Amino acid sequence: MSNTSIHSSITEPRTQWLEVILLWIAGISAAMQFAKFSVSFDGLLEHYQMGATSTGAALSAVGIAGLVFGVSAGMIASRVGYLKVLVGALLLGGSLSLIQSTLPPFNLLFVTRMLEGFSQLGVVVAAPTLIAKLSAPQHKSLTMGIWGTFFGVAFAVCGWAGKSILDQYGLQALFLSHGVFITTMGVVLFFKLRKNPVLDLVPITEMQDGFFKQMMQIYRNPRALLPSCVFLFYTCTLVSVLTYIPGLIGDSTLQKLMMVVLPLISTGGTFLAGAIAQYLMRPQRVALMAYCGVASCAVVLSFISGSAEIFCAVVGVMVLFLGMVPGSALAMIPTLARSPSEQAQGYGLLAQFGNLGATVGPPTFATSIAVYGLPGLVVLVLCVCSFGVLFSLWAGRIKTVL
Template identity: 30%
Template sequence: METEKERSKWQSRAIWTAVYALSVLAAAQVGRISPTFEMLAQSFDVNFVGFGWFVSLITFASALSGIAAGLLVVAFGLIRSIILGAYLLAALTLLASVSPSFQILLVLRILEGFAYLAVVVAAPTIIAATVRPDQQATALAFWGTFFIAGISLASALGGSIAQELGWRAWFALCGVATASAAVVASRYLPGVPPPMSGEVAFRTTIRQLSKSLWTLSAAFLITTLLSVAILSMLPLYLSDRFSISMTEAGGLTGLIALGSLAGNLFYGRINSRVADRSIYVLSAIGAASASVFAFGAMNLVVAVIGCVAVLFFVGALVAMCFAAVPRLSNGTSQVGAANGMLTQMGGLGALVGPPVIGAIAASFGWPALVYLLATLCLVELVLLSKALK
């Protein structure tokens, strides 16, 4: 006969799986644009900078209102927030598939951002509220792989599907997949135990957030610039610099993204045995060093290996930031606000990153990114040393 402990363990795993699946598909909507540059350029005459903004505008909502969203999802109800967010994201993606103009696509992309925000802010707060305290760091570190998994999935599948069926069919498929996942997840998530909703004192909660959380969020902005912005523009970089098709570049990006996934999982395995300081020092130095090969190499194989290494080290930093939130917070509402704050700063990095990278590449060439990454890694090192001291 199944014991109460076994039922609780099964429920926690089911909740985590449902939340993770929704998070991955939400992230896939961020990455679904990258493999479609050539087709969108033909349809709407889009240049590098315009394409960069199209990629990043989904993060506008996060950059604008992440902290408020972190508090609102707790007040509105975490389960309702994540399910409603997934349905809205699916609907907006389907609308994008029939958009008659690039301007409408940009507006829909901004609206997608608010739905995406509801999913990715509610998700880690649900996990933090439903796993044992001694498992929170590992559970959140593994959940932190959602973004790279989603980007990787979209990059690997998007190039070939969009090339074969067109970008509109690719967008429609993404919308259907997200809606289907929301239907399945809604069968598992209503059983999540309290405290999952209620009134939230906005000003009080924000004032009570520690300086360490604010510094951690600033560090996460840099982490996002090092991961999301670069990964989002990687298909364009590989195609433009090494003269390969966007289909091939998308497939390679999907494989390269696994480097960040490995970094997330690596941190999840060692976080209880190795001091955070040792991990973030090694990761920052490693990412800066690998960027020389990633963006300075003239050989495709060397560049791919360098990109994998950069994203591996950055992946460990992403997992570290998410895992640190519960221990720097006090209570569910504060965890929600802290996750919202991380999402807001990360959204800011993801918003400005792709167009900045596109502008730098257009003005100075792709190798100039080596200097950008080295500078960002140094700033990251300083911020994490203050947040996690």
């Protein structure tokens, strides 16, 4: 009996927490490709004198690669190898940050930003696939919840440490420090994971059809499509809420406070969703609960007019529910996917839909708020939540793969 129990304990899969945390930090270093330009926006305006529109385009250029190549990145990663794609993406990101640290001409800077999109895309496709592979079944939702916080944490760290570096040493030091950080993560993960037996995955070659036929198969696969649809309506909403709602608050002190607090609340919601999906309910139900919570808060907002403090409290709860959506969507992918290849395709599609939502959402919300004010925001949020609820229910009908 004792030999049997020893054997089962040896063969039982376990979560490799150190490796999971290192991959999460790699995700943070990749998300800093967005955050470093956000925190240094005024400095870039002053240095390049290109105007807010051109500099803003350089900020958002990182998302172009994900918008266009999200699905194909998942296909490539499954064939080339996830660790190779991850390390290559991190080293590419480091090289581009080092080029940016020389403050090159604006046209070259813009090109480096577009190339950084491929670096960022490689990380967000490969890293969560590796995290899922390194996680025991009973921890996958939890580790996906941890992974889902990387974007908010990157902005928080850049707002703290990055702003300090920028104020004391300038733009060059900020970009140089990011280049060193992301390159270091690439080197560390290469040596830490290259001989890991759990990641000894044979590149996928079973799909021999044409490229576009493969892409259509991915779009038609509900196991990849539905988590991405759930995620799409989150990205439509959160960036807009974080950008425009502080402007609806009459108190300037509360405005500044909410600009700092809301991203942290969102990050907390993402981690909370992973924990709930792990221990209490399926990720699809967490997404459903989150969208219902967002819709309820939006309705409450429409009845609040006098108190700025109550308005901020309700917005905080709404952002907490919004933050739960990516945690649940990320947890859905390893829950529903039948293979690492299908997982990578799901993360690629998630990246593509996420960039689509971040592109379409802000101008739509800006127009609605400009024309109708707070009621315009509330109605648009309710419409988005309706679609979120629909796709969460649909995803809940898919049989879970254990």
